[in-house]
Amino acid sequence: MARSVGSGEAAPDHFVMTALARAQRTQEGSDSLHAFLALREEAELVGRGTAKGDLTGVPVAVKDNLCTLDLPTSCGSRFLEGYRSPFEATVIRKVREAGGVVLGKTNMDEFAMGSSTENSAYGPTRNPHDLGRVPGGSSGGSAAAVAAGIVRCALGSDTGGSVRQPAAFCGVVGIKPTYGRVSRYGLVAFASSLDQVGTFGASVEDAARLLQVISGHDERDSTSTRREVPDFLDGFDDGVEGLVVGVPDEYFTDALEKEIRTRCDEALERLRDRGARIRRVSLPHTAYAVPTYYVLAPAEASSNLARFDGVRYGVRAPEAESVRAVYDESRTRGFGPEVVRRIMLGTFALSAGYYDAYYGRAQKVRSLITRDFERTWDDGIDVLFTPTSPTPAFELGARTGDPVAMYLSDIYTVTANLAGIPGISVPVGSVDGLPIGGQILAPRWQETRMIRVARALEASLAGTRSRRDPDPRAGGEGGMV
Amino acid sequence: MAVSEEQVRRIADLARLKPDGAAIARLTGELNGILEHVRALERLDVEGPEDTVHGSNGAITYRDPDLEPDGLVAGAPGDRAPDWRNGFFVVPRLPALDGGADEDRGAP
Amino acid sequence: MSEVARTATPTDGGGMEAVIGLEIHVQLRTVQKLFCPDSTRFGDAPNTHVCPVCLGLPGALPVLNGEAVGLALRTALAFGCTIHPTSIFARKNYFYPDLPKGYQISQFEQPIATDGRFAVEHGGGVKEVRVRRIHMEEDAGKSLHDRFSRSTAVDLNRTGTPLIELVSEPDLRSPSEVRAYLQQVKQVLEYLDVSDCNMEEGSLRVDANVSIRPAGAAGLGTKTELKNMNSFSGVEKALGVEIRRQRGIVAEGGSVEHITLLWDEVRGEVRPMRSKEESHDYRYFPDPDLPPLVVSAERIEAVRAELPEMPVTRRERFVRDLGLPEYDAEVLTSTRELADYFESVAAAVGDPKQASNWVMGPVLALSKDRGTAVDAFPVGAEALAGLVRLVQEGVVSRNVGKEVLGKMVERGESADAIVEAEGLAQIQDTSRLEGWVDEVLDAHPDEVARFREGEKRLQGYFMGEVMKASKGKADPAEVARLLGRKLNA
Numbered sequence A: 001m002a003r004s005v006g007s008g009e010a011a012p013d014h015f016v017m018t019a020l021a022r023a024q025r026t027q028e029g030s031d032s033l034h035a036f037l038a039l040r041e042e043a044e045l046v047g048r049g050t051a052k053g054d055l056t057g058v059p060v061a062v063k064d065n066l067c068t069l070d071l072p073t074s075c076g077s078r079f080l081e082g083y084r085s086p087f088e089a090t091v092i093r094k095v096r097e098a099g100g101v102v103l104g105k106t107n108m109d110e111f112a113m114g115s116s117t118e119n120s121a122y123g124p125t126r127n128p129h130d131l132g133r134v135p136g137g138s139s140g141g142s143a144a145a146v147a148a149g150i151v152r153c154a155l156g157s158d159t160g161g162s163v164r165q166p167a168a169f170c171g172v173v174g175i176k177p178t179y180g181r182v183s184r185y186g187l188v189a190f191a192s193s194l195d196q197v198g199t200f201g202a203s204v205e206d207a208a209r210l211l212q213v214i215s216g217h218d219e220r221d222s223t224s225t226r227r228e229v230p231d232f233l234d235g236f237d238d239g240v241e242g243l244v245v246g247v248p249d250e251y252f253t254d255a256l257e258k259e260i261r262t263r264c265d266e267a268l269e270r271l272r273d274r275g276a277r278i279r280r281v282s283l284p285h286t287a288y289a290v291p292t293y294y295v296l297a298p299a300e301a302s303s304n305l306a307r308f309d310g311v312r313y314g315v316r317a318p319e320a321e322s323v324r325a326v327y328d329e330s331r332t333r334g335f336g337p338e339v340v341r342r343i344m345l346g347t348f349a350l351s352a353g354y355y356d357a358y359y360g361r362a363q364k365v366r367s368l369i370t371r372d373f374e375r376t377w378d379d380g381i382d383v384l385f386t387p388t389s390p391t392p393a394f395e396l397g398a399r400t401g402d403p404v405a406m407y408l409s410d411i412y413t414v415t416a417n418l419a420g421i422p423g424i425s426v427p428v429g430s431v432d433g434l435p436i437g438g439q440i441l442a443p444r445w446q447e448t449r450m451i452r453v454a455r456a457l458e459a460s461l462a463g464t465r466s467r468r469d470p471d472p473r474a475g476g477e478g479g480m481v
Numbered sequence B: 001m002a003v004s005e006e007q008v009r010r011i012a013d014l015a016r017l018k019p020d021g022a023a024i025a026r027l028t029g030e031l032n033g034i035l036e037h038v039r040a041l042e043r044l045d046v047e048g049p050e051d052t053v054h055g056s057n058g059a060i061t062y063r064d065p066d067l068e069p070d071g072l073v074a075g076a077p078g079d080r081a082p083d084w085r086n087g088f089f090v091v092p093r094l095p096a097l098d099g100g101a102d103e104d105r106g107a108p
Numbered sequence C: 001m002s003e004v005a006r007t008a009t010p011t012d013g014g015g016m017e018a019v020i021g022l023e024i025h026v027q028l029r030t031v032q033k034l035f036c037p038d039s040t041r042f043g044d045a046p047n048t049h050v051c052p053v054c055l056g057l058p059g060a061l062p063v064l065n066g067e068a069v070g071l072a073l074r075t076a077l078a079f080g081c082t083i084h085p086t087s088i089f090a091r092k093n094y095f096y097p098d099l100p101k102g103y104q105i106s107q108f109e110q111p112i113a114t115d116g117r118f119a120v121e122h123g124g125g126v127k128e129v130r131v132r133r134i135h136m137e138e139d140a141g142k143s144l145h146d147r148f149s150r151s152t153a154v155d156l157n158r159t160g161t162p163l164i165e166l167v168s169e170p171d172l173r174s175p176s177e178v179r180a181y182l183q184q185v186k187q188v189l190e191y192l193d194v195s196d197c198n199m200e201e202g203s204l205r206v207d208a209n210v211s212i213r214p215a216g217a218a219g220l221g222t223k224t225e226l227k228n229m230n231s232f233s234g235v236e237k238a239l240g241v242e243i244r245r246q247r248g249i250v251a252e253g254g255s256v257e258h259i260t261l262l263w264d265e266v267r268g269e270v271r272p273m274r275s276k277e278e279s280h281d282y283r284y285f286p287d288p289d290l291p292p293l294v295v296s297a298e299r300i301e302a303v304r305a306e307l308p309e310m311p312v313t314r315r316e317r318f319v320r321d322l323g324l325p326e327y328d329a330e331v332l333t334s335t336r337e338l339a340d341y342f343e344s345v346a347a348a349v350g351d352p353k354q355a356s357n358w359v360m361g362p363v364l365a366l367s368k369d370r371g372t373a374v375d376a377f378p379v380g381a382e383a384l385a386g387l388v389r390l391v392q393e394g395v396v397s398r399n400v401g402k403e404v405l406g407k408m409v410e411r412g413e414s415a416d417a418i419v420e421a422e423g424l425a426q427i428q429d430t431s432r433l434e435g436w437v438d439e440v441l442d443a444h445p446d447e448v449a450r451f452r453e454g455e456k457r458l459q460g461y462f463m464g465e466v467m468k469a470s471k472g473k474a475d476p477a478e479v480a481r482l483l484g485r486k487l488n489a
C-alpha cells in the first residue's frame, strides 16, 4: 500500500478519522452492523500512523482475540469483559511499526468458536449485504468492517475457516496463511495446532499487503517458521497461464447449493480462458475433515481455556467460598453455551478411556487428510479451487439451535487448517444479491502462487464490480455506508 | 456408545463447569448429536498413518538467552486479578496438605 | 517412629518384603525459567519473577530454554539412560491456583530419556537400581496458607522453573536402602552440577510408592503413594511407618488400598489425602505450542564428552593412583568441591597422603566450625600447599602448622608471611641446637649415666628438656639426631 501513500494532499490522520467516523456511524441505530466491540477515541488517534512503512496512515480493524495495549481484548466473552492485556500481539506490533493504525476491535464468536458471530457475548454482527443475515464467523466483525467500507484491511484468525468463510459471506477477500507463517504470540489461543492469524482485504492486494507486514519468524512463538518471507505480490498480475488448477470432486457434492456451484463453474471457466489447465482431482478423506476437526479443536480448546479460572484475571463469582467454587462459578458464568459445549466435547475426547477412540484416532485421520493434499501436489497440481462455503450467508438465528448444522458450515475450509496449508477466499459473484466466495488452496509456503491465482480471478470479475478507491488509506467500495 | 447424563456430569466436573440439571440434559443430547457425527471416523482404517499433533513439521528451537521477558507494561501482575493483596494472588483457603502452615507442594 | 524405620529390614514381619520405587523431582539450576526468560532465583518478594508466559495470560506462548535441555541430557547420560532422538512435550491438565495455565507442560509418552541404571552402595554391597525414565517438566508456583486468615496466597515466582523427574523402578527393598540411594543420587547430581539439590528450598523433592509382598515373590502388591517428605530422614521414617502399617493390615488378613498418603513430620504419621484430590484424570496430550524436541547424536556425544568424573570412579582412582586409604578416598570424594580442592593441594605438594591428612583433618574441622562447605573455605588450594610445604621442609612443626592455618583463615595471609611475622620457624641451626643439647646433658649427669647403662627410654626425657629450653622452636628431628650422636659417643 506504500506505493500510493505519500501523494500528499491530506494529512495522514484524515483517513483514520474518516474511517473512525464511518465505524461510529455503523455502531448505532436500527441498521447498525455492530462490527466493533471497541473503537479508539478520536483524540487518541490524532497524529497516529506516521511511522514510515508499508501501512503508513492505514486504519486497520482487529479481531478482538488479538492482544492490544490501547483497547480491551475480550474475545467476545463475558469472562474477559474489559480485560486489558499488558502486552501486545506480535502482529499488532508489526502493524504499528509499519505505520498502520488500529482503529478498533471487531466482534467475533466467543473465543473464535462459531461460524456466524452470533456466539459473541456482546450480540451478533450483521452482514452489510443483508442486515437480516450473519456475516459468517468467527471473524465476522472484521469481515463486515471491510465489506462496509470502513477499513480496507483487517486482521482475523482462522482455525477452521474463521477468516475465509466470513470473507465469502461478506464479499471480501480473506487469507489464511500457511501454519507457522505468522506469529501466534498475542493471539488468544483456541486450537493451537490449527490457529493462524489471517487478513481481510477489500481486494486481493489489500489482504496480501497486510499479510506481508505481519508475516515472519517470532522468537516468542515456537511454531513460527524461520523461513524467509517471500514477496507475496511477486508476479501479482502475471495471470494463470500454464498453471494447473485442481478441482476436487469431494467439494462439489449435494451439500453445495446449486447456484454456488454455478458461480464456481463460471470462475473456473474464466481461469481456463486465461490459460489455466483445469483438472478434476480427488481428496478422498474430505468427508472426515469436519468430524476430525470437531475432535481436535475442542480437545485443544479444553486445555487452552483452562487458564480462565478467575484467579489472575477475568470475572470471579464474588460469593465463591472455596477455590472449587471460584472455578465452577467463574467459568460457568463467564462462558457462553458454545464454549461450554466445546470444552465438554474436548474434555471428553481426551479423558481416560476415550482418548484413543477420539483424540488418538482424529490425529491419524488428520495425517490422512494431509496426505491427500500432498499426493495432489505431487501429481502436478499447482493450486486447488473450491467453493469457500456450501451456502451463502444464512439468516440470523437460522442455525443457532443445531450445532452440527453450524459445524457443517466449515466443511470446505477446515481441511486447510488440518493440513496446515494456505487458503484464500475471493469473491466470485453473487446469488440473489448475496456474495459468493471461491477458495484457492496451495501447498505449504506457496502463498505467492495462491495470491496470483486469486488476483486473476478478481481481475476476471472486475468488469462486474465498481473500481476501488486508489488510495489504500481510504475505505473500500464504500457501498454500504 | 452414547454418553449418559452421569458421564456428562463427570466431564463437567473435570472441566470445572457446573451446568444445572436442565443444562446437563441439553448438553447430553447435544454431545450425543455431535459424537454421532464424529463416529464417521470409526469407519476408517487408521493402522498406517502417523499422528499429526502439530501444525507444522519442524523441530523445536531454543530461546535466545538474551530475549527479555515481555514486559507487563502497566503496573503489577495482579492489576487484573479479582483478589490481589500484598503482592499475592489470593483465593479462598485451600485445604492444606499437611494441616500446617505453608504447603510447598510443587509440581507433581 | 525412627526405631521402626531402623529396624525395618527386608524380611522381618512375617516374611514380607517391601517393594519401593521413587520419583525424584530435581530443579535444574538454570538462570532462566524453562519456557520464559524470567529469573529462577529463590527467595525474592512474591510474584516478582513473572511475565505473560508464566502468568498464563491469554495469548502468551512457551519457548524452550536450551540450557535446561543440556542439563537434562547430562543427567540422563550419567544415569546410563537411553536418550531419545525425539521427545514430546505434553500437557498434564489439572486445576490448581498455583498452576496458571491449568496444565503443566511435562513429558509423558515420549520422555527425553529412559532405561537407565544406578549402582547403590548399601550395607557393604552394591545394588543396581533401574531408572525407568527421566523427563523434563515445569514446576508449579507456591500456595501459602498462613498469610491471610481465611485465604490462600499464591506466589508464582517458582512457576515454570525447569525440573527433571527421575523415576526409578520398584527395586528398593528397605527404608535404609532408599536413604542410601537418595544420598548417592544427590551426590551424583551435585557432581554433575545440574541442581542445587537443596531440599529445604524444594529444589529436590521425593515421592515414594511402596507395597509389600511375601519375600522373594515375583508379583507386586497394591502400592500406596507417599508424599510431603521434606528430608531424606523424613523419607526413611515415613517409609518405615508405612511399611509397618501395610504389614499390620496384611497380618490381620486385610488388603492394602491404593491411596495417596501424606507424611506428617511433626506427628510421625502418614495420613490419606482427601479422596477428592485424588480423582485426577490428567488428560495428557502433546502440547501443540511446542514442536518435538529433537536431539542429534552429535549433541549427545558432545554432552557425554564433557561429563565430569563420577564419585565412585573418582574414589577408586584416589585409591589406585594416589595410594589413599579407602576411608580417605570416600571422605574426600563426598562432594565434587572437596575432591577438586584435595586434588589441587595434592598436585601442588606432590604428596597425596600429606595433602589428604591436611584436608581431612584441619581443613574440614575449620570448615565445620565455620559452618561452610569447602568451596567457601577462605584458604585456597595453593595457599594450603604453601603451608604443607613449610611443614614438609621442617620450617614449622605440624602442630604449629595447624595454628598457622587458623591464622591464615582469619587474616587471609600466606603461611610464609605468618611464620615470618611471628617468628614461628623452627630452629635448625646446629650450633644453637648443640648449645641446648649440651646444656641439658651437662645438667643431668645421672640420667646420662643411666642412659648409657641401657635405659634408652630416657631419650624422650632429654628431648623434652631440649624443647623446653628452646621454647618449642627447636627442630625435633635435628635435636634427636644430635642427642643420639652425643649420648652414643
Ligand SMILES: [Mg+2]
Binding pocket: B107, B108, C025, C106, C137, C165
Ligand atoms: Mg512430575
Ligand SMILES: [Zn+2]
Binding pocket: B069, C033, C036, C037, C038, C049, C050, C051, C052, C053, C054, C055, C160
Ligand atoms: Zn515468565
